[in-house]
Amino acid sequence: MRRFRNFNSQDGAASEINISPLIDVVFILLIFFIVTAVFNEQTGVDVNKPRAASAQDLEAQSILFAVTANGQIYHGGRVVGLDGVQSIVSARLQEDETMPVIIQGDEGASHGAVVKVLDAAKLGGAESVSLATAK
Template sequence: MQITADQKKRTLISLTPLIDVVFILLVFFMLVTEFAKFSVVSLGIADQDTVTAIEQTSSIVRISSNGELHFDGREINFSELTALARNKLAANEKHVFFIHPEDDTLLQDTVFVLDELITLAPDNVSFLREQGKGPS
């Protein structure tokens, strides 16, 4: 008689802590968890004809293989790029920027420059390659 009474007591486990923990974890993960968010960047290469046609109102941003930047032939650091681009656009809002990475330039360095310029002039940024390379 006493044994059965003990067994009944053991089966009565409160579910409250379980529910508490489940809800707390649920809320925690919903607020904190961030899965990798991907975005896309459209890329385009300028035709040589386009480059010639807008040569007078364009700037070339050259990116060397070690990440150094040259804005219209002048070496600059990354923080100067935005200011220079802004000045060009203030003078002419249709000013075009050509990004000219070297073959060994890392993609990440190119994307950083692309981000800066696309933010300022979304429709006026294109890639430039050396003549004789590619179909342009």
């Protein structure tokens, strides 16, 4: 009676672990998480927002504009200017008509610059335009 198994014998085929199903499962999970991920759009510039007691959380899917202290208007990390606001809003609203527009105005930004961006967003067809503040 043998008590120990001889693993060095060449009497049978070498056993291997097939990792093909494991790789398939990992790729399927990767694709699942990429497809279901929610990508938040950022303005691309840090804005010192004023504080407000009535502040609420931003919606995940929205059109974001930032007005800096020197009056520049940013969207998606690039300067768009006042002329670009209306065209961006109208193009994005063709995808989803209920998407809100959120303006992040710096504390040092002039009131007139923020109102001009708000007006351009309304002319672009936005129904809901909000101002972002810090809690």
